[in-house]
Amino acid sequence: MMDILVKQGSIEAAEVDTIIVNLFDDVTIPAGATGAVDAALDGAVSELIASGDLTGKEGEVGVIYPRGSIPARRVLVVGLGRRDKFSLEGVRRAAGAAIKKAQALKSQRVATVVHGAGVAGLPAGAAAEATVLASLLAAYRYPDAPVPEDGLPPAIASLTVVEHDESKLAEITAAATTAQTIAAGAMLARDLVNRPPNVVTPRYMAKTAKAIATEFGLGLTIGGRKWAAERDMGAFLAVAKGAGEPPKFIVLTHNEAREDLDTVVLVGKGITFDTGGISIKASANMEAMKTDMGGAAAVMGAMRTVAALDLPLRVIGIMPCTENMPDANAYRPADVITASNGKTIEIISTDAEGRMVLADGLVFANRYAPAAVIDLATLTGSCVVALGEEIAAGLFCTDEWLQAQLVAAGAAAWERVWPLPLWDEYRDAIKSDVANMKNSGGRFGGVGTSAIFLKEFTSYPWAHLDIAGMVSSKSGGPYTPAGATGFGVRLLVDFLRNWANQPAIN
Numbered sequence: 001m002m003d004i005l006v007k008q009g010s011i012e013a014a015e016v017d018t019i020i021v022n023l024f025d026d027v028t029i030p031a032g033a034t035g036a037v038d039a040a041l042d043g044a045v046s047e048l049i050a051s052g053d054l055t056g057k058e059g060e061v062g063v064i065y066p067r068g069s070i071p072a073r074r075v076l077v078v079g080l081g082r083r084d085k086f087s088l089e090g091v092r093r094a095a096g097a098a099i100k101k102a103q104a105l106k107s108q109r110v111a112t113v114v115h116g117a118g119v120a121g122l123p124a125g126a127a128a129e130a131t132v133l134a135s136l137l138a139a140y141r142y143p144d145a146p147v148p149e150d151g152l153p154p155a156i157a158s159l160t161v162v163e164h165d166e167s168k169l170a171e172i173t174a175a176a177t178t179a180q181t182i183a184a185g186a187m188l189a190r191d192l193v194n195r196p197p198n199v200v201t202p203r204y205m206a207k208t209a210k211a212i213a214t215e216f217g218l219g220l221t222i223g224g225r226k227w228a229a230e231r232d233m234g235a236f237l238a239v240a241k242g243a244g245e246p247p248k249f250i251v252l253t254h255n256e257a258r259e260d261l262d263t264v265v266l267v268g269k270g271i272t273f274d275t276g277g278i279s280i281k282a283s284a285n286m287e288a289m290k291t292d293m294g295g296a297a298a299v300m301g302a303m304r305t306v307a308a309l310d311l312p313l314r315v316i317g318i319m320p321c322t323e324n325m326p327d328a329n330a331y332r333p334a335d336v337i338t339a340s341n342g343k344t345i346e347i348i349s350t351d352a353e354g355r356m357v358l359a360d361g362l363v364f365a366n367r368y369a370p371a372a373v374i375d376l377a378t379l380t381g382s383c384v385v386a387l388g389e390e391i392a393a394g395l396f397c398t399d400e401w402l403q404a405q406l407v408a409a410g411a412a413a414w415e416r417v418w419p420l421p422l423w424d425e426y427r428d429a430i431k432s433d434v435a436n437m438k439n440s441g442g443r444f445g446g447v448g449t450s451a452i453f454l455k456e457f458t459s460y461p462w463a464h465l466d467i468a469g470m471v472s473s474k475s476g477g478p479y480t481p482a483g484a485t486g487f488g489v490r491l492l493v494d495f496l497r498n499w500a501n502q503p504a505i506n
Contacts (some may be wrong), residue, residue, distance in 0.1 A: 001187070002139060003158040004132055004180055006173045011162045012040040012070050014111035019072045019162075020098045022115050023049070024083045025056035032118040033164070034077065040070050045077060057081060058093060059478065061101040072111070076101055080115065089414045091116040091130040096138035096479030099156065103139060106153045111160040114172060128161060128172040132179035135159055137486075138479040140187055142194045178309065182493055185305035186486035192297040193471060193484035197273035197290040202248040202321035205270060205293070208300060209250045209319070216307035219253035233360040235339040239353040240322040242277060242330025247322035250296075251364075252303045254315040261314040262499065265365040266303070266492060269354045269377035270296030270321030277324045277350030278332050291484065292354070294471035295376035296321055298488030305493050313499055316368050320357040324350070336435045339363065341457055344435035352440040354379050355453050362457040372402050373458065374495075376465045376488050382446035384469040390477075392416040393470050393487070396451035399461035406463055409495035415487055417465060426452040 011019050011033045021034040023045075030038045030045050038045035044064055048054040054062045058081030065074055078098040080086055094115045102110050115131050116122035139156055163172050192200055192208065206222045213220035228237050228249050240247035250270070255261055271292040275281060281289070296319035303317040331337065335347040337356070340363045345356070354377050365373045376393075383394040392410075395417040397403035403419055410417040426448040429441030437456060441449030451464050470487040473480050 001136060001180070001184065002156045004176050005158060005160040006169060006176050007160055007162055008164070008166045008169055009162055010036060010164055011111060011113050012037045014160060014162055015071045016109040016111045016160060017073045018076060018102050018105065018107040018110045020076045020078060020102070020110065020112035022078050022080050022094055022113065023054060023056035024080045024086070026083060027056055033113045037070070037075060041066055041075070042069065055079065058090070059097050061097055063101070063105070074105065074107075078115075080120070083120070086116065086120050088116070088122065088126060088130045088412070091122065091127050092134035092414065093478040095131045095134040099135045099138045099159075103153050103156055108154065108157045109160070110156055110158070111162050114161060114163060124168045125171040125175040129175040129179045132159070132161065132176045133183055134479040136180065136183035137186060140190060140481055142483060143191065144195060181308045182305055182490060184308070185301035185493065186489040188304055189297040189301035189486035189489050190484040192300065193291050193294050193486075200290070200293065201245045201272055202270070202323070203246060205272065205296060205300070205319065205321045206248040206250055209252055212300070212304050212307070213252060216304065218303065218307050219256045221251040223249035228360070231364070232338070232340045234337050235345060235356040236320050236322070236360040238331040238335070238337045238347070239277070239324055239356050242325040242327045243323040244325060244327070245272070245323050250319040250321060252317040254303065254306050254311070254313070256314065256316070258314050261312065263314040263316065263368050263370045264496060264499070265316040265318060265368055265370045265373040266299045267318045267358060267361040267365060267373065267375040268295035268297070268299030269293065269358055269375070269379065270319045271324050271354055271357065272321060274324045274351070274353065275326055277330050277353060278326050279349045279351040280326055281351060288472075291471045292378050293321065294378045294467060294484070294487070298376050298467070298486070298492065301486060301489040302492040305489065306496060309497070311496055313496060314368075315496065316365070316370070318361045318364060320361045322357060324353045339457065343437070343456055346432040346435040346438045348438045348440040352450070355450050356439060358454055359457045362454060362462070366459055370460050372399070372461045372463070374406070374463045374465065374492070375454065376467055378468045378471050379466045380447045380450050380468055383466040386420070386447055387418055387469055389469045390473055391469065392418040394418060394420045394447055394466040395463060396420055396422045397463040398422065398455065398458065399463075402461050402463055405495060405498070406491070409498065410491050413490040413494045415470070415491035417491070420447065420451070422451055422455065423448065
């Protein structure tokens with residue numbers, strides 16, 4: 001991760017190789033930091049605006065070479081788009097576009113203004129956090145990726161946030177530190193999802209959890225088959241029956257002994273590779289099933305961030321991790337499985353395994369007397385059909401207040417969620433003649449029937465996030481390279497950071 005520095009001064013005087021300023025699409029004569037750079041360059045920015053070569057549209061990055069007029073070798077002018085639509089997401093998009101351009105130009109030492117904290121009037125701390133966070137996320141590289149023959153541009157070594165107003169330095173410095181912590185959690189989740197399934201096994205997930213617990217002082221439980229059997233986790237163990245890799249039921253705890261604090265439990269689906277089991281998937285594109293532990297990766301990244309920020313909450317992260325494989329021991333369609341709350345499940349499809357491991361995870365959450373439980377899972381293709389790829393996660397919730405807070409957090413972090421109905425009629429599709437329920441309700445309404453299945457294992461305010469369409473990106477975005485997105489970390493952290501300012505759940 002690049003070094004982040006905060007300094008008081010003028011951006012045009014920064015002794016770096018690249019400086020970043022910005023421009024709205026309605027500007028004809030630049031002001032503020034961009035105006036100061038324009039003056040130092042004898043009107044070069046104004047000239048490019050007048051010629052139409054700089055328009056200020058969102059995502060545009062113009063390059064100016066000062067030729068000794070200022071210390072920097074190049075100036076990047078990033079477009080902010082329309083002033084009336086500008087927000088913190090606009091800050092993130094601008095910062096990401098500028099850093100990607102700087103990286104492509106092989107910049108090593110970069111300085112930037114805080115996008116949006118000047119004429120846009122956004123709070124300096126929030127704008128600084130967004131600027132630094134998106135810069136770090138945009139510069140992310142998968143650490144194990146092969147290097148092409150022509151090489152990769154060198155990673156940016158440092159980013160200096162330059163602020164002219166000395167009175168804002170403390171706020172901006174604190175925001176930059178927070179941004180680095182959140183970025184580290186999101187990039188951990190990206191690394192876990194990007195790595196191959198022969199590396200990221202349940203044991204690897206447990207090893208990662210142990211490293212986080214050691215570094216940040218979290219409580220840790222890692223349960224294997226015997227541990228799970230002692231707790232009657234029949235649903236989790238059924239999926240793990242065919243797995244060659246030993247399953248691991250991982251629990252990370254922050255402030256576990258502080259029962260005076262509000263308790264939030266995060267549960268993440270951790271299927272480190274999903275063949276479908278006996279109900280085997282088609283071979284085409286099965287390699288994408290290495291991402292089926294994206295929910296657990298998000299919980300892992302969120303727990304790292306919660307601990308590093310030392311949030312004044314009692315937060316529990318539960319990650320049931322296993323492969324779903326077809327062998328002679330694998331569970332079968334028509335099996336009847338008993339979950340840890342005593343409810344029985346008729347197996348219709350062994351490819352509906354995520355809800356099985358989550359079932360015992362949700363039951364386990366009850367021991368912490370939680371004020372809220374949120375699960376994240378790459379659960380259904382139906383959710384992708386309903387909401388599209390890389391648009392929003394599906395949200396099912398039993399509590400209106402909790403739903404509203406998650407929608408707001410998703411909008412603020414731009415990891416959006418969209419409420420879907422948790423109607424009782426979905427329960428009809430999973431009625432069974434031989435058990436309390438089936439584990440699949442068939443093709444139609446699959447996202448709803450999966451959620452209503454999970455509801456059978458909850459007894460507290462609960463939200464289910466189906467992140468199947470969000471865990472990875474085919475082409476990348478303004479601050480997301482192609483591959484794993486780390487979706488869910490920033491959403492969860494935003495939700496938890498704001499908890500202290502929220503009214504209690506009824």
